[in-house]
Amino acid sequence: MVGYLLLISGPAGVGKTTICDRLLHEFYPKLVRVVTATSRKPRPGEQNGTDYLFFSKSEFIEKIHNQKFIEHEIIHGNYYGTLKHSLINIDKDVNLLMNIDVNGAESIQTQISTIENCNLKCRSIFIRPNSIEQLKQRLKHRGTDDSQEIEKRLDTAFEEIKVADRFDVIIDTSTKEEDYSLVKAQYLNLNQELEEEPLN
Template sequence: MDHPAISNSGILLIVSGPAGSGKTTVCDRMLAEEPAIQRVITSTTRAPRGQEKDRVDYYFFDKATFEAKIAAGDFYEHAQVHSNLYGTLKSEVQEKLADGIDLLLNIDVQGAAQMRETAQHDELLQGKVATVFIMPPSLEELEQRLRGRGTDADDEVQRRMKVALEEIEHADRYDYVLRSASRWEDFENLRSIYRAEKMRVRV
């Protein structure tokens, strides 16, 4: 009996969630404790902050270069956030997946939607993308977390809450919805999803 050849390419785990949902914390822990998975380095036109380094934290481009890459079709997804452009380069994903490297992409719902759409038509991504939405325990808890940061004025907290409600409406479009609890539980649940996806047969 002939058996199908099993693919040895990597998988792309996409994580989204509202500000304050804990997605960045859980993603950082995944990268620290799962050595087989790497962070997708995204691109931006904003200036580096603090100790950020090019090709480590982001690919930093000027606006003209970024727009030229958009025109050339070099991005899987891109968007303007305030006055800056952000995007995910195809080359950053394709080369690593082809080499069998698993990738983690922390991205907003707009970018995740673009990635899902692209994955349906991109041969390299087909069957290799898993999406996870981090759902806050409740809206009350989310607001407490945002206020607990102590970095945002009241009007900014209210703006983030409004955006969160809009993002939550997209949760049912993801493969998994992870309801945030403790940091440890969030990490264990995300790691379980990742390990289950690694065991999925992909031909």
């Protein structure tokens, strides 16, 4: 039996991190988070191998040249990406979870089948805000960005929403509890599908 890679994506502020944290809390060790890589410096409290795999910019670029990443991009001057080896040799009874930006999710969906020794099936969920105004209020409420940064995030969100139909499932935001319940139901459906697969 193979496992699933569950991709959770959507604009900043829709609650992806909260949903992923709750899924991991409820379903670990059956569900584990993929640790992605970055070239930025660790923030206070962050641990290498737990929060991110931290590399220098030169180390990151070398890994790009050696085709070690399934996807990578530059965000605010720092490199971020997913190493291919993080998706292989996974215990057959474990599913993987990623909270990932829209571009990264698209790259993984199109390229995961090309990774040698990767037996994961991929399922993607897009968390879509009901409106840009709703998203703006959420971003203001969380209090981590100034007004200029919020406007940049809203511009990005507008473009991301345009490609929502490229994902397997779209969930329109409601309350935090309802959003989590809908994503949780999708995860449980994946497990049901795996259990119903015929054994080789």
